[in-house]
Amino acid sequence: MAMNPHLPYRRTAACSHVGEEPLLYYHDWQVLEQCDGIKPGSSIGSSLGITEAAVTQALERLLEHGLVRAEPISYGEFWHASQNYKVQTASREQLVAMEAMASGISSTIASSISTSVEQLEKSLLAALEKIQAPSLMAPPPSGAHPPQGHPQAQSAAGQQTVPLPPAAASLAPPPPKQAPVKPSFVPRAGVTSMRPPSPAAPISPGFGPQGSARTPNSAPMSDSADDASVPATFPVDGQKLKPLVDAIVNKAGGGTKGQLAVYRVFLKVPSDLLKAAGVGKLSLIDQNAAIKDPVLWETILRATMEVAGLEYNR
Amino acid sequence: MDDGQLAVFVQLICNYFTHSTRCSPQLGSPSIEFGTPRLLDYTGFIRFSGSSPGWIYISFTRPMAKTLLTRLGEQQQDSEMIRDAVGEIASIVTSNAREHFGSSFRVSLPIAISKGEDLPIPDGMPQFAYDINWESHKGILGIVLGPDVPALQS
Numbered sequence: 001m002a003m004n005p006h007l008p009y010r011r012t013a014a015c016s017h018v019g020e021e022p023l024l025y026y027h028d029w030q031v032l033e034q035c036d037g038i039k040p041g042s043s044i045g046s047s048l049g050i051t052e053a054a055v056t057q058a059l060e061r062l063l064e065h066g067l068v069r070a071e072p073i074s075y076g077e078f079w080h081a082s083q084n085y086k087v088q089t090a091s092r093e094q095l096v097a098m099e100a101m102a103s104g105i106s107s108t109i110a111s112s113i114s115t116s117v118e119q120l121e122k123s124l125l126a127a128l129e130k131i132q133a134p135s136l137m138a139p140p141p142s143g144a145h146p147p148q149g150h151p152q153a154q155s156a157a158g159q160q161t162v163p164l165p166p167a168a169a170s171l172a173p174p175p176p177k178q179a180p181v182k183p184s185f186v187p188r189a190g191v192t193s194m195r196p197p198s199p200a201a202p203i204s205p206g207f208g209p210q211g212s213a214r215t216p217n218s219a220p221m222s223d224s225a226d227d228a229s230v231p232a233t234f235p236v237d238g239q240k241l242k243p244l245v246d247a248i249v250n251k252a253g254g255g256t257k258g259q260l261a262v263y264r265v266f267l268k269v270p271s272d273l274l275k276a277a278g279v280g281k282l283s284l285i286d287q288n289a290a291i292k293d294p295v296l297w298e299t300i301l302r303a304t305m306e307v308a309g310l311e312y313n314r
Numbered sequence: 315m316d317d318g319q320l321a322v323f324v325q326l327i328c329n330y331f332t333h334s335t336r337c338s339p340q341l342g343s344p345s346i347e348f349g350t351p352r353l354l355d356y357t358g359f360i361r362f363s364g365s366s367p368g369w370i371y372i373s374f375t376r377p378m379a380k381t382l383l384t385r386l387g388e389q390q391q392d393s394e395m396i397r398d399a400v401g402e403i404a405s406i407v408t409s410n411a412r413e414h415f416g417s418s419f420r421v422s423l424p425i426a427i428s429k430g431e432d433l434p435i436p437d438g439m440p441q442f443a444y445d446i447n448w449e450s451h452k453g454i455l456g457i458v459l460g461p462d463v464p465a466l467q468s
Contacts, residue, residue, distance in 0.1 A: 267440055281345055284343060
């Protein structure tokens with residue numbers, strides 16, 4: 001797909017599986033952070049202090065790795081996203097107040113503090129990290145939320161956008177050399193995926209916020225049907241088998257019983273699939289065994305469900 | 315076969331080695347193997363039936379089988395003798411299994427084969443296999459459960 005820097009790009013569910021791979025340049029990851037599906041690619045460079053050409057190249061690499069995509073959105077999605085975007089680009093006074101809230105200083109005192117815009121932004125980001133906002137976007141103002149305690153308030157939590165790992169959100173200075181670097185971020189404990197949860201119910205693309213089935217702060221343009229397909233989310237280095245094996249063994253009660261349960265699961269997997277994937281032997285203690293064929297993996301998961309009654313959480 | 319029955323079979327085979335040779339075998343971690351079974355020079359198969367039919371097999375390298383024959387006091391160690399001995403071992407294990415499980419667990423007469431002969435088990439069935447370490451030799455203890463459940467569609 002041709003890259004158009006004037007389109008907004010957003011992170012894909014493949015971001016949930018970045019780890020040791022792929023290797024990208026530092027500013028590629030910076031650009032990835034900025035791909036919120038709202039800002040056009042051409043405007044990202046100015047906020048990062050890099051040229052539009054560099055952003056374009058970064059987007060091309062990110063597209064090549066399937067980490068971003070340009071995607072038209074409905075008006076309802078636009079409305080919800082814009083509510084969050086307003087918060088993200090809140091006025092300086094709001095930033096001061098938010099920082100004060102996070103650091104325990106009264107807003108009156110905080111408003112009298114004179115700091116540069118750069119310092120303010122840095123301290124706000126630090127404050128936001130303190131309060132452990134799970135995504136890059138701050139929560140929308142109270143007016144855009146359902147009231148506290150509203151049933152939708154909790155169900156929509158965490159559906160703001162596709163969050164990046166916390167460390168990726170920090171504004172660390174660029175490294176001295178422009179060599180490919182491995183992503184250094186590790187998801188915070190408890191954060192197991194950067195993939196946005198799927199909405200509980202199908203979304204009707206009604207016009208305007210009232211016509212949308214999406215909850216008011218479910219800002220993300222949720223991944224479309226292709227996210228449900230295996231290839232879109234399958235990690236490049238395959239799915240590790242050991243955690244699945246352990247889960248089956250534990251579910252069956254451990255020991256020989258558990259090991260036989262694993263065997264019975266694999267009895268249900270067509271041998272031609274295993275053969276095609278080059279799986280000849282599966283040691284039950286091998287930490288590195290991985291399934292690289294998405295279809296085979298899905299079949300194993302179905303067999304796990306059918307034989308062991310275990311719905312394995314990928 | 316359930317895990318309890320498998321454990322009994324494994325124990326019977328280990329007991330055979332221990333009582334006959336005064337040297338207990340050590341079992342490695344199990345693995346699931348796909349495709350044609352990984353068999354050594356001589357293999358004894360025991361077929362069982364019931365709610366979950368299948369086969370148990372024990373496979374020996376030639377040196378392992380010859381060492382075993384030596385321990386059993388058998389001087390003749392040609393291929394035919396080794397093959398008979400492997401069949402005899404499987405037969406003893408089968409008898410002990412019958413004694414243990416009673417009539418509820420049906421076990422057929424064992425079959426012994428040499429490497430290269432046709433296998434008595436269906437092709438392409440996954441095997442649940444342990445490596446046996448005995449007196450610096452390596453053997454294989456395997457189980458193959460029959461296709462009592464159809465495979466999923468891919």
